[in-house]
Amino acid sequence: MASAGSGNEKATAMITLISSDNERFEVPEAAANLSQTVRHMIEDGCTDGGIPLPNVTSNILAKVLEYCNKHAPASAEATAGTSSSDAAPASAEGEAAESSSAAAAASATASKDLESFDKAFIDVDQATLYDLLLAANYLDVKGLLNIACQKVADMIKGKSVQEIRRTFNIQNDFTPEEEEEIRKENAWAFDD
Numbered sequence: 001m002a003s004a005g006s007g008n009e010k011a012t013a014m015i016t017l018i019s020s021d022n023e024r025f026e027v028p029e030a031a032a033n034l035s036q037t038v039r040h041m042i043e044d045g046c047t048d049g050g051i052p053l054p055n056v057t058s059n060i061l062a063k064v065l066e067y068c069n070k071h072a073p074a075s076a077e078a079t080a081g082t083s084s085s086d087a088a089p090a091s092a093e094g095e096a097a098e099s100s101s102a103a104a105a106a107s108a109t110a111s112k113d114l115e116s117f118d119k120a121f122i123d124v125d126q127a128t129l130y131d132l133l134l135a136a137n138y139l140d141v142k143g144l145l146n147i148a149c150q151k152v153a154d155m156i157k158g159k160s161v162q163e164i165r166r167t168f169n170i171q172n173d174f175t176p177e178e179e180e181e182i183r184k185e186n187a188w189a190f191d192d
Contacts, residue, residue: 016050023058031072036140060131
């Protein structure tokens with residue numbers, strides 16, 4: 001009986017995260033656990049007084065937490081679904097199949113909703129995208145890092161070297177001779 005109560009407490013436990021500009025954020029533990037960095041700090045008992053995140057500003061942390069809060073229920077369902085399906089008794093196979101079919105349909109809908117959310121969420125200006133990439137990497141939020149990297153890849157895809165330089169404000173510091181040498185060494189990478 002005690003374990004059921006402590007499981008419920010864990011589900012509603014709030015974690016305090018502190019941004020680099022000292023803004024405090026109260027977040028459900030389930031959402032905080034999407035960050036492997038924060039998860040390890042929770043597991044190590046480093047939550048007293050809040051968890052400082054010196055590499056993440058408050059505006060970017062708010063965006064990261066928006067992502068985590070949206071994805072936490074799906075992450076919890078995926079974890080619970082794998083353990084509960086293993087425990088189904090053989091006598092309830094027919095019932096489990098119907099339930100599984102309904103769960104699969106609900107899961108597909110939820111997955112499409114998350115896909116739509118992700119697409120709208122990552123549609124930000126370049127500076128915010130860069131900060132989200134850094135934060136997702138530092139906090140080790142795999143899903144957010146993946147969609148941010150995909151966004152950058154989409155910004156590069158099909159563009160010439162000059163177009164990419166313009167997009168990302170990259171200055172060419174090679175002399176024409178150095179650039180020609182690089183093009184010869186890596187001819188496979190250029191469509192010219």
